[in-house]
Amino acid sequence: MEIGGFEIHPALLDRPAQEALVEDLRAVLAQAPLVQPETPRGRKMSVRMSAAGRYGWISDRRGYRYSDTHPAGTPWPSIPEAVLAIWRRVAPGARDPECCLINWYGEGARMGLHQDRDETDMSQPVVSVSLGDDGLFRMGNEERGGPTRSVWLHSGDVVVMGGAARLRHHGVDRIRFGSSTLLPRGGRLNLTLRVVT
Template sequence: MARIIEERGFRIHAGYLDRAGQETIVARLREVLRAAPLYRPVTPRGQAMSVRMSSAGAFGWVTDRRGYRYEDRHPDGMPWPPIPEEVLAIWRDVAECPREPECCLVNWYGEGARMGLHQDRDEADFSCPVVSVSLGDDGLFRMGNETRGGRTGSVWLASGDVVVMAGEARLKHHGVDRIRFGSSTLLPQGGRINLTLRVVT
């Protein structure tokens, strides 16, 4: 049974997915990544990110020298595969949104990977939440403010936790400072997968 924690406007469904549910989604993600393999993106400044990423859905979020944006195709040219039904079911249960997600960003964190504080603001409709699903190793999730700077809070997210960023938290800065590599046995080689579901248009 999930335990709901409210932190700085972020709604955390701790333990939302049991082990069987996590394993099912990982199996579906293997199918997604066969169709749209993980790649290492670069920022507009040309700096390689420490995470590897892919997407599912009508759109994928990409970054390269041309900037941050959504595209309807993988950088290698193939269309993104559909979002797995098991992932859509999470959105339908927790998002409280009449629209379906159009993008499921897949971020893979290996040992030493992190994600700096950022806002999710490349979408057209901020009334729709962002829903984040953690799988694998624990990640230290940092929660900031709408503007840069100021006090932040942090919480460790475990495999199976789901975070909803809606209302006051929708445009707050957030990131992952580090992972506890090897803290979970879900992924045979270790690491953390984060799924981020968004309405784009």
């Protein structure tokens, strides 16, 4: 399914694959715990973040940027093979990702409309994997403003943002907390895979 250049793969991951992926992510987060970032203006973000791969994306008073270390100063863990397999399946021919950003949405968390533009090579896609509670994904335009479209993403759905959609604004307006039983305490995990350099 394609909406405005966003390539959506509903239910790409079945329940056993989702459960196995969550276990892989638990191992990653044991090495690189989730943190609550703040914007350069000092406002706390509502999501909690971590990463795997050569780089992680971080935000603090110094700005938005990629870093080769966790805010605690330790290197990021490797991207799990199961995550790389998803990338290779939906983005054949693309270079392997250098960052797997892990966002955890609790009750009331959201992500405002934004562009992924801190990467060097915009010819490479961004791939998003949804796990856990449903998230209302909003898709906009390359320029701010104008009409947007929204779709509920469910656990196991994968979105590819490449080509015309690579620099389009997108965000998550809200989650349906408790709509999935994948994560024992509820919430939504979102993985975004990117080629950074």
